[in-house]
Amino acid sequence: DAGVTQSPTHLIKTRGQHVTLRCSPISGHKSVSWYQQVLGQGPQFIFQYYEKEERGRGNFPDRFSARQFPNYSSELNVNALLLGDSALYLCASSLRRTEAFFGQGTRLTVV
């Protein structure tokens, strides 16, 4: 069975640009969450979606937005990129809330 897949794996963007990151959850998982992980730190929660509805939002500015599609895949959008947005962006899907399955992440570099 395929795990959580994210695309692209790496991305370089310029300050001020916007970026769209994509995530496909494990088949049958209806919950998708997004996390930002800065090097050397733990992941920070950005959003959680369940059945296409936003169920949780972390402490991130409005430049960050997300959505979930009918097939439960998800997109994370970040507008007006800042240098500080450089990080590994992780997507996780879950069937039960007690166990999250993470993808390999998208490494975003803002220059």
Added chain:
Amino acid sequence: GQSLEQPSEVTAVEGAIVQINCTYQTSGFYGLSWYQQHDGGAPTFLSYNALDGLEETGRFSSFLSRSDSYGYLLLQELQMKDSASYFCAVLYAGNMLTFGGGTRLMVKP
């Protein structure tokens, strides 16, 4: 606010037992989870404690004491492949995981 404290680094030898502690200053969470992350890899789920006490899964055990705001991950019979970062995380409503800063475990031969 919410915060989880873990030691930044731990070193142990192959075959030994190591305990990684996690103290927290938060409440209203469902349970405490532990995740392993190898360099360049994705976090992978290790264990979850909803209730106080010990949960055992193979070589890994995890403990939670809500009254002491404390938990730990115990790794037995350490192997070289256990060298990784380990994160404790509390689970809140909305499937929100709040992670600690992580403990880098180095296993030496």
